[in-house]
Amino acid sequence: MNNVFVYCEIEDGQVADVSQELLTKGRSLANELKCNLEAIAIGHKLENVGSEIIPYGVDTLYLADDKRLSPYQTLPHTAIVVKLFQEQKPQIALMGASSIGRDLGPRVSSALHSGLTADCTSLVIGEHFDKKANKNYENLLYQIRPAFGGNIIATIINPDCRPQMATVREGVMKKSILDPKYKGKIVNLEVPKYVSDTDFVVEVVERHMEKSKLNIKGSPIVVAGGYGVGSKENFRLLHELAEVLGGEVGASRAAVDAGYVEHERQIGQTGLTVRPKLYIACGISGQIQHRAGMDQSAQIIAINTDPEAPINAIADYVITGDIAEIVPKMIKYYKKN
Numbered sequence: 005m006n007n008v009f010v011y012c013e014i015e016d017g018q019v020a021d022v023s024q025e026l027l028t029k030g031r032s033l034a035n036e037l038k039c040n041l042e043a044i045a046i047g048h049k050l051e052n053v054g055s056e057i058i059p060y061g062v063d064t065l066y067l068a069d070d071k072r073l074s075p076y077q078t079l080p081h082t083a084i085v086v087k088l089f090q091e092q093k094p095q096i097a098l099m100g101a102s103s104i105g106r107d108l109g110p111r112v113s114s115a116l117h118s119g120l121t122a123d124c125t126s127l128v129i130g131e132h133f134d135k136k137a138n139k140n141y142e143n144l145l146y147q148i149r150p151a152f153g154g155n156i157i158a159t160i161i162n163p164d165c166r167p168q169m170a171t172v173r174e175g176v177m178k179k180s181i182l183d184p185k186y187k188g189k190i191v192n193l194e195v196p197k198y199v200s201d202t203d204f205v206v207e208v209v210e211r212h213m214e215k216s217k218l219n220i221k222g223s224p225i226v227v228a229g230g231y232g233v234g235s236k237e238n239f240r241l242l243h244e245l246a247e248v249l250g251g252e253v254g255a256s257r258a259a260v261d262a263g264y265v266e267h268e269r270q271i272g273q274t275g276l277t278v279r280p281k282l283y284i285a286c287g288i289s290g291q292i293q294h295r296a297g298m299d300q301s302a303q304i305i306a307i308n309t310d311p312e313a314p315i316n317a318i319a320d321y322v323i324t325g326d327i328a329e330i331v332p333k334m335i336k337y338y339k340k341n
């Protein structure tokens with residue numbers, strides 16, 4: 005009762021990265037609130053997920069295991085989560101802002117009349133004084149996210165409804181196992197008690213998965229290009245630099261919109277969130293929507309003709325100049341060394 009709850013997404017028998025990040029965050033929130041951390045995983049052949057999930061400090065893991073529950077299906081997954089939340093009454097419920105979380109979260113919150121803050125970038129515990137009601141609320145979840153096109157950072161609270169529900173984007177929070185031998189318990193749910201046959205309206209006949217060969221999120225070095233790169237052809241320079249450094253190429257939305265580079269390389273509020281050891285921003289002005297996806301990088305180098313470009317304010321090293329001159333010099337230098 006009144007615990008912190010994380011919905012764990014299962015991808016091909018593995019716990020999704022975003023869920024592992026949320027388990028880490030969930031554990032720290034539970035510590036602060038002095039309550040338990042609980043989690044749910046729904047799918048098929050879940051025998052091994054317990055040993056993956058519990059070490060994050062999960063006190064109770066609920067498993068709903070049934071052949072028909074894999075892959076994800078909207079109605080049965082919603083039915084199970086809604087019923088479990090009605091029984092367990094969590095004070096906080098977290099999901100990834102993935103395609104699954106974005107489908108499931110609003111349905112669950114609507115069924116529970118709880119509200120939901122989507123795409124949070126930070127979650128902290130705080131308090132709120134309601135002047136009208138002359139009432140102080142303690143231990144509220146501050147759900148923090150960019151709003152109005154990223155022009156403001158909004159803190160959203162939900163004083164009276166439970167659970168306080170939020171989705172969080174992948175890569176925004178760090179994942180870290182608490183204790184490989186953590187003693188949590190597993191509760192196997194009796195699936196027919198949670199979902200009825202009529203919820204299974206979709207039959208998956210065949211699946212075709214297109215796996216991206218790109219690994220921008222996992223790359224230690226990202227060479228990112230913006231509108232200032234100027235053309236698709238000029239982006240070849242960035243690919244060459246990335247290859248020499250053993251990194252990947254990323255991009256701003258303006259570069260993607262201009263057709264210089266594929267959408268799957270976009271970094272920022274509506275793209276990927278990365279935190280590499282080194283981020284080289286080439287011809288990127290550094291608007292807040294772009295920074296939202298890269299400002300946690302360990303080291304940032306900005307290459308820009310404009311010495312006043314906003315990206316320079318968060319860069320560790322600034323190179324003021326034209327990409328067409330600087331990037332070939334870098335390629336030459338790193339090829340030699």
Ligand code: FAD
Binds near residue numbers: 230287
């Ligand atoms: P510009 O702002 O046009 O900057 C180009 C830069 O290149 C300038 O600083 C210029 O000085 C420099 N330059 C020009 N020529 C050269 C040269 N030869 N050598 C070196 N430097 C040069 N943006 C994202 O990136 N990711 C997102 O996920 C994202 N999501 C968004 C979501 C919303 C709701 C909205 C409203 C916007 C979003 N944007 C996003 C867009 C964002 O606001 C900016 O428009 C975008 O990031 C700008 O891209 P840019 O820096 O490449 O282009």
